[in-house]
Amino acid sequence: MHRLSLPELHATEALAAGLARALPEDVAGWMILLQGDLGSGKSTLARAMLRELGHKGAVPSPTYTLIEPYDLGKSLIYHIDLYRISDAEELDYLGWSDLEDGLRLIEWPERVPGLQNQADVLIQLRYEGDGRAAELTGLTSRGEKYLARLALPEASYSP
């Protein structure tokens, strides 16, 4: 597990850029979970990742649409917000299995119990003073290797 403090917005954006750059060429089937309280920076992180991957336009929060797809040429990213979902069955209505051709970047994953067993990486964000802190956990071996590839700032460590 990697922990790092994100004292200001720029630090969250820098982490996001690193996360974007370390992604494999083929992101099909990848799942990254973004967990944390309201306003902890999940959408900020997703938005900055999309920008780093070359997306130029707006990145609306998927709170109401639930899924916002981004076809970035070489990578297909689904930005997903499960805040309004209450069980795994509802995922079927969303066409969940059709999303396996891209990277699923998921806010509020804890709304669907068991999702963590299918994901590659868990990113937990929390408030720390005026800023935020992050804990990054690899949940699969490819997820662990991905995090090991990240160029993380000095302040982080892996116990």
Ligand SMILES: Nc1ncnc2c1ncn2[C@@H]1O[C@H](COP(=O)(O)OP(=O)(O)OP(=O)(O)O)[C@@H](O)[C@H]1O
């Ligand atoms: N490291 C940081 N330090 C201080 N402020 C930050 C940091 N990272 C992000 N922020 C700010 O915190 C807010 C995070 O809002 P954001 O919409 O990203 O949260 P969220 O976790 O997606 O919330 P929700 O659960 O409502 O979807 C933004 O105003 C952003 O500028």
Ligand SMILES: [Mg+2]
């Ligand atoms: Mg959000």
